[in-house]
Amino acid sequence: MKRISMLRVTLTTLFAVLLAACGRSDAPGATDAGKPAASKVIKLGATAGCFADQIRWGIQPILEKKGYTIELTEFSDYIQPNIALAEGSLDANTFQHVVYLEKFASERKLAIQPLTQVPTAPLGLYSRKHQSLDELADDARIALPNDPTNQARALVMLEKLGWLTLKPDVDPIRASEKDVATNPRKLELLPLEAAQLPRSLDDVDYSFVNGNFAISSGLLLTEALKLEDTADRYINVVAIRTADAGAPWVKDLEAAYNSAEFKALVAEKFDGFVLPVIWRGAP
Numbered sequence: 001m002k003r004i005s006m007l008r009v010t011l012t013t014l015f016a017v018l019l020a021a022c023g024r025s026d027a028p029g030a031t032d033a034g035k036p037a038a039s040k041v042i043k044l045g046a047t048a049g050c051f052a053d054q055i056r057w058g059i060q061p062i063l064e065k066k067g068y069t070i071e072l073t074e075f076s077d078y079i080q081p082n083i084a085l086a087e088g089s090l091d092a093n094t095f096q097h098v099v100y101l102e103k104f105a106s107e108r109k110l111a112i113q114p115l116t117q118v119p120t121a122p123l124g125l126y127s128r129k130h131q132s133l134d135e136l137a138d139d140a141r142i143a144l145p146n147d148p149t150n151q152a153r154a155l156v157m158l159e160k161l162g163w164l165t166l167k168p169d170v171d172p173i174r175a176s177e178k179d180v181a182t183n184p185r186k187l188e189l190l191p192l193e194a195a196q197l198p199r200s201l202d203d204v205d206y207s208f209v210n211g212n213f214a215i216s217s218g219l220l221l222t223e224a225l226k227l228e229d230t231a232d233r234y235i236n237v238v239a240i241r242t243a244d245a246g247a248p249w250v251k252d253l254e255a256a257y258n259s260a261e262f263k264a265l266v267a268e269k270f271d272g273f274v275l276p277v278i279w280r281g282a283p
Contacts, residue, residue: 038042040068042249045081045093047073047195049216050121050270052235055094058265062256076195078147085239086110092253094118095212097234100149101171110245113245114237116254117276118268123153123234124224128201133161133225136205138185143200143207144190151176154208157228163187173233181188211273212236221272 042063045054052074060070073090075081081093098114108205143155143171152175158164162226163185176190192200197209208221211244220228238257244250256262266273
């Protein structure tokens with residue numbers, strides 16, 4: 001009888017402990033859409049330059065007022081930020097437009113998605129050897145991004161300039177060098193990683209440079225010989241894991257990027273940037 005009573009006491013105690021643990025909202029390791037409930041750390045990634053500065057100068061102070069701690073990691077390529085996001089090393093990143101994000105996520109089967117657009121510096125055509133586009137010579141060397149979506153943007157710009165033509169049935173979002181129909185000036189197209197494009201200016205006649213890398217390298221948007229008339233689909237976005245959509249910290253992050261405080265910072269520090277669609281016409 002004594003052994004049975006002791007067993008009942010042990011089982012009762014164990015049941016009470018388990019019940020208490022299940023009922024605690026602050027239990028160690030409790031999560032809210034993938035983030036620890038006890039920790040308000042948000043790990044953000046961005047390419048070096050304007051997107052990292054937007055976080056550092058604008059988003060971080062706003063979220064810190066809400067009690068968050070922001071950890072910022074800067075990248076110099078377009079591959080690792082999405083890998084780090086999908087694997088959980090980051091909670092969100094900012095460096096890409098939705099066309100690139102959707103293609104990358106589809107090809108690599110990553111469960112990541114856009115959250116909100118961010119102010120974006122436009123793609124530009126720069127030169128250190130020429131003062132204008134009228135100085136184009138035969139056999140000129142043109143550097144352009146090597147990632148598919150941004151290369152397509154550069155090729156479309158070249159066609160609009162009249163420097164080459166693309167095949168009539170080509171999708172402008174997916175155009176590549178193989179889609180060049182005519183190249184009467186025999187231009188030499190040199191695909192490079194986006195981060196290397198500013199450095200190419202010493203070696204080529206003209207170079208397309210993504211806005212964030214142009215600014216981070218010391219180039220001014222006003223120095224571009226031609227800026228892209230940026231389509232809405234090429235405005236950069238904040239990306240998150242699909243599993244985190246709707247989480248409280250995600251809503252706070254989105255609110256920070258669309259706050260009056262952040263808009264004021266952009267007006268002061270990021271003049272000439274293409275603004276998110278939902279900002280247009282708003283104070």
